[in-house]
Amino acid sequence: MFAPLQNDTFLRACLRQATDHTPVWLMRQAGRYLPEYCATRAKAGSFMGLATNTDFATEVTLQPLERYPLDAAILFSDILTVPDAMGLGLSFAQGEGPKFAKNVRNEAAVNELAVPDMAKLRYVFDAVTSIRKALNGRVPLIGFSGSPWTLACYMVEGAGSDDYRQVKSLMYSRPDLMHRILEINADAVALYLNTQIEAGAQAVMIFDSWGGVLADGMFQQFSMAYTKRVLAQLKRSHDGAVIPRLVFTKGGGLWLPEMADLDCDVLGVDWTVNLAKARAQVGGAVGGPGKALQGNLDPNALFAPADAIATEARRVLDAFGKPHTDKTTTGPTQIFNLGHGISQFTPPESVGVLVEAVHSHSRALRKP
Known part of the structure; x- marks a missing residue:
């Protein structure tokens, strides 16, 4: 049904296999920093108009790949x-971020929650299949979801939040309700990601964007435990291909050693994490088990002049160190990314500088 893959560098790096260069893709790579994205969004009329239209979602997913030699595409959705x-x-007001018409803050609201019928998300799966066909084997397609905890933050707050007061109040005062929300979310996320895999996603990523706002002890109970519940239900392979599983917790560097036990292939880290330490903690040895690492340039580095961007890219690659080069076994690998989503104010040409620097310097690092 789909064309054979021409560039599998990203998938091999996810599985800790040696690659000729360090693959690079960017969180939110299809986004407002690209003028062509803004033009398509204007045609669609709204963010949800864009996300729910298969043709538009396909178009914007491919836009960054037309500009830059990125090593993976990520589904355009939310x-x-x-x-x-x-x-x-759900609605998105221009410049205001997401808002929910209803929030989940009491027993009655929690009792109404259930794993949704995936037919309601058919537009997402149609987009996955359409994008995969349009890619024509150029690079792999990543599917994704928010983590159970991150989704719960928005569901309880009713929107984004600066202090997470509502969700944390519920967590501390009624942990039973919080656990119930998270159980439903975890089972919904697992079903959602498995359906994306069936539609054509070649890797899946769990974004725990707000895991880092939790206290130590609370993170393990209310975030990591439910990420584990999702991972336990995910398909390991589809149509004869292994499906790598990636987990990114923003602000989660403190818990990396504990996250080493997660049943996933890749751990994403933000820019506060030292990659050499992270590699020592979770990267494993050549021939042994471990996690691939994804990250971790500060997105604001892309506002610097071109030579400074290239210097920062090289610094991140050097921090991780020389990747293993033995193609007969597995070992420590890095997938280059930002430490969070790309800013809408990023100059598009800065991304070109970054991708070129990553590809050229990572090739040089592999030379004997």
Whole structure:
């Protein structure tokens, strides 16, 4: 049904296999920093108009790949599609971020929650299949979801938050309700990601964007435990291909040694993490088990002049160190990314400088 893959560098790096260069893709690579994205969004009329239209979602997913030799595409969608399908009523006001018509703050609201019928998310799966066909084997397609905890933050707050007061109040005062929300979210996320895999996603990523706002002890109970619950239900392979599983917790560097036990292939880290330390903690040895690492340039480095961007890219690659080069076994690998999503104000030409620097310097690092 789909064309054979021409560039599998990203998938091999996810599985800790030696590659000729360090693969690079960017969180939010299809986004507002690209004028062509803004033009398509204007045609669509709204963010949800863009995300729910298969042709538009396909078009914007491919836009960054037309400009830059990136090593992976990521589905254009939003993490909040799942709670929207639960009936919470998602909308995006221009420049304001997401809002829900209903929030989940009491027993009655929690009792109404259920794993949604995936038919309500058909537009996502149609987009996955359409994008995969349009890529024509150029690079792999990553599917994704928000983590159970991150989705719960938005569901309880009703929107984004600066202090997470509502969700943390519920967590501390009624942990039983919080656990119930998270159980439903975890089972919904697992089903959602498995359906993306069936539609054509070649890797899946869990974005725990707000895991880092939790206290130590609370992170393990209310975030990591439910990420584990998702991972336990995910398909390991589809159509004869292994499906790598990636987990990114923003602000989660403190818990990397504990996350080494997660049943996933890749751990993403933000820019506060030292990659050499992270590699020592979770990267494993050649021939042994471990996690691939994804990250971790500060997105604001892309506002610097071109030579400074290239210097920072090389610094991140040097921090990780020489990747293993033995193609007969597995070992420590890096997938280059930003430590969070790309800013809408990023000059598009800065991304070109970054991708070129990553590819050229990572090739040089592999030379004997």
